[in-house]
Amino acid sequence: MSDAQFVYGAQVNLERLVREMEGLFHLEENLQNEITMALLDDTERPRLTSGANFRGNWKKPFVSAEVGEMLPHWQVGVYLNNPLKLSQAANTFRLTLALLITVLLLAIVIGSWLIAFDLQRQLRLSRQKTDFVSNVSHELKTPLTSIRMFAELLADGRVQDEKRRREYLGIINVETARLTRLINNVLDFARIERGEKTYRFSKCDLARLVDEVFESYRPQLEAHGFSLVCDIPARAIFVNGDRDALAQIMVNLLSNAEKYSADRKEINVRFAALGSNSPLPCPTIGDVILQVCDRGMGVPPGCEEKIFEQFYRAHDSLSSGIQGSGLGLTLARQIARAHGGDVNYHAREGGGSCFELRLPIMEPEGSSQQTTR
Ligand code: ADP
Numbered sequence: 001m002s003d004a005q006f007v008y009g010a011q012v013n014l015e016r017l018v019r020e021m022e023g024l025f026h027l028e029e030n031l032q033n034e035i036t037m038a039l040l041d042d043t044e045r046p047r048l049t050s051g052a053n054f055r056g057n058w059k060k061p062f063v064s065a066e067v068g069e070m071l072p073h074w075q076v077g078v079y080l081n082n083p084l085k086l087s088q089a090a091n092t093f094r095l096t097l098a099l100l101i102t103v104l105l106l107a108i109v110i111g112s113w114l115i116a117f118d119l120q121r122q123l124r125l126s127r128q129k130t131d132f133v134s135n136v137s138h139e140l141k142t143p144l145t146s147i148r149m150f151a152e153l154l155a156d157g158r159v160q161d162e163k164r165r166r167e168y169l170g171i172i173n174v175e176t177a178r179l180t181r182l183i184n185n186v187l188d189f190a191r192i193e194r195g196e197k198t199y200r201f202s203k204c205d206l207a208r209l210v211d212e213v214f215e216s217y218r219p220q221l222e223a224h225g226f227s228l229v230c231d232i233p234a235r236a237i238f239v240n241g242d243r244d245a246l247a248q249i250m251v252n253l254l255s256n257a258e259k260y261s262a263d264r265k266e267i268n269v270r271f272a273a274l275g276s277n278s279p280l281p282c283p284t285i286g287d288v289i290l291q292v293c294d295r296g297m298g299v300p301p302g303c304e305e306k307i308f309e310q311f312y313r314a315h316d317s318l319s320s321g322i323q324g325s326g327l328g329l330t331l332a333r334q335i336a337r338a339h340g341g342d343v344n345y346h347a348r349e350g351g352g353s354c355f356e357l358r359l360p361i362m363e364p365e366g367s368s369q370q371t372t373r
Helices: 014-024 083-155 162-194 206-223 243-259 328-338
Strands: 035-040 046-049 063-068 071-080 202-205 227-231 238-241 266-274 284-294 342-347 353-362
Touching: 014 046, 071 083, 083 162, 162 206, 162 243, 162 328, 202 206, 202 243, 206 227, 206 238, 206 243, 206 266, 206 284, 238 243, 243 266, 243 284, 243 328, 243 353, 328 342, 328 353
Parallel strands: 227 266
Antiparallel strands: 035 046, 035 071, 063 071, 202 238, 238 353, 266 284, 284 353, 342 353
């Protein structure tokens, strides 16, 4: 009802109104410890509160809202009983978030680095494999060419001189041995890679084995002008090993000493003992060390460990003119490790290389005496 000549008004009993609203200002028990709810009048003084826990400034509610047109400037405010707790929680949340983001970023960085590293490794490996194929083809071709040439000469009956005939047969022999060595290395490498390589372990005399391999290699080395110093003890040095595999290590080390010797053609083979225990599950009395040293070009600094990696060649065929597959030392080390030993390199004092084969010595059965040859 409205009339322009009259102004209607109503008096509100505020005290009563406030009393009647009292029932609304009750909070659940678990909320009471956390927040306080208050009704503030137009002078921002609390007229009703949900509890007596709040000790702060009534003028700074956490959230507030006007009651409405009926009670202008009156507000309902919510206050945090312990605002520090909230900021602590916020800080913890911020810290957790920062940590999560850092971990995520780190994971991304490390992941990318690993992917890049792996890609690089794959790339290097595939390059090495391509080199390997061309190196092996070359290594196969060279001895095959000379075998064919000398065999043809002999077959034609054009060589009458007995000395020359024997010389040619000798060359065919050496080249065949070279081919066998290469093929054995490649086949053994493939077997090891597939996990199919098996060793026939038995008690074998390493001193005799080294002597045999060295003596069978001697004519070839001497024919190429090498002076040889071989210091092999007369007594037996027993190791638990696969004879053929151990001979292959020796052949690889000797043929490397031959290949990588330039002008100073001198090869030295000797034994050195070392007292340390081996991880082999058979009784041992320490390790034996066999050294194969030369006075050749040595391994370039920085490549001392890389030369044991598959296909790795510190002197590549193009620049050095020396052919190889990059498998000889990889195999030598793999075989030695399968025997509880190792193969290592160190530069030789006065120039050249020194390769050391370390193997655990087998304890003589029944007594501490050693058999002599
Ligand atoms: P390769 O078939 O190339 O000889 P290896 O695995 O036997 O393969 O040797 C790896 C590399 O180690 C060789 O390419 C060569 O650079 C280096 N190397 C091996 N033996 C010797 C040595 N006696 N003197 C100098 N360098 C050597």
